[in-house]
Amino acid sequence: xxxxxxxxxxxxxxxxxxxxxxxxxxxxxxxxxxxxxxxxxxxxxxxxxxxxxxxxxxxxxxxxxxxxxxxxxxxxxxxxxxxxxxxxxxxxxxxxxxxxxxxxxxxxxxxxxxxxxxxxxxxxxxxxxxxxxxxxxxxxxxxxxxxxxxxx
Numbered sequence: 001x002x003x004x005x006x007x008x009x010x011x012x013x014x015x016x017x018x019x020x021x022x023x024x025x026x027x028x029x030x031x032x033x034x035x036x037x038x039x040x041x042x043x044x045x046x047x048x049x050x051x052x053x054x055x056x057x058x059x060x061x062x063x064x065x066x067x068x069x070x071x072x073x074x075x076x077x078x079x080x081x082x083x084x085x086x087x088x089x090x091x092x093x094x095x096x097x098x099x100x101x102x103x104x105x106x107x108x109x110x111x112x113x114x115x116x117x118x119x120x121x122x123x124x125x126x127x128x129x130x131x132x133x134x135x136x137x138x139x140x141x142x143x144x145x146x147x148x149x150x151x152x
Contacts, residue, residue, distance in 0.1 A: 001038055001057055001058070001101065001102065002035045002036060002037050002038060002057075002058045002100070002101045002102060002103070002104050003035070003036050003037075003038055003042065003046070003055050003056065003057065003058060004033060004034075004035050004055060004056060004057070004058035004062070004063070004144045004145070004148060005025060005027065005033065005034050005035075005036060005046065005053050005054075005055040006031070006032070006033045006053060006054050006055070006117070006144070006147065006148065006151070007022065007027040007029065007030050007031065007032050007033070007052060007053050008030065008052060008053060008054055008124065008127050008136050008137055009030060009051070009052045009127055009137075010029070010030050011052070014052065017048070018048060018049055018051075018052065021045050021048050021049050022049055022052065022053075024045065025042075025045060025049070026105075026113045026114040027049075027053065027114065028114075029116075031116070031117045031118065031119055031151065032114050032115065032116060032117065033066070033114065033115045033117055033148060033151075034104075034105050034113055034114045034115070035058050035063060035100055035101065035104050035105045036104040036105070037102070037103055037104040042104075050137065050138055050139075051137060052137070053137070054131060054136055054137055054138060054139075054140055054144065054147070055138075055139060055140070055144060056139060056140040056141045056142060056143060056144030056145070057141060057142055057144070058100075058101050058144070058145070059101070059142070059145045060094070060097045060098045060101045061097070061145075062145040062148050062149060063097040063100050063101050064093050064094055064096075064097035065149065065152060066115050066148065066152065067079055067093055067096060067097055067100070068093055069152050070115040070116060070117065070152060071111065071112075071115070072111075072112045072116075073110055073111060073112070074110050074111070074112060079093075079111070081093065084096055086110065117148070117151040117152065118151055118152075119151065120147055120150040120151045121150045121151075122150060124136045131143075
């Protein structure tokens with residue numbers, strides 16, 4: 001399984017180490033999303049930037065929808081059924097989505113490691129409070145898929 005991470009806040013007045021960590025996660029702007037594998041090194045990075053992102057467990061169906069609507073190749077073209085075979089080495093979009101959910105986005109050659117999303121329909125909740133207190137930041141579990149579907 002993998003984690004879907006969505007950047008909520010910008011980097012104005014952010015510490016240098018937080019900006020660097022966001023850059024390593026390929027989250028350079030607000031409303032960018034990425035998928036990373038559930039490993040301890042990524043968990044540490046997420047804990048460092050938890051005041052700027054929201055995250056949860058990625059669903060292959062949601063990742064497939066992101067690939068279909070927002071997937072971009074390294075050359076800058078959109079991800080079509082013909083390019084899925086050359087980019088990810090998968091037979092179809094569903095197989096590529098399942099692999100991304102398990103392995104994360106960065107290891108796949110030919111595919112940009114981020115998705116550029118729009119702000120969510122209905123807007124963000126408070127971008128300064130954690131999700132557990134009625135805000136938009138921090139861990140949301142499987143509800144991250146609902147948020148991402150509102151942002152596509």
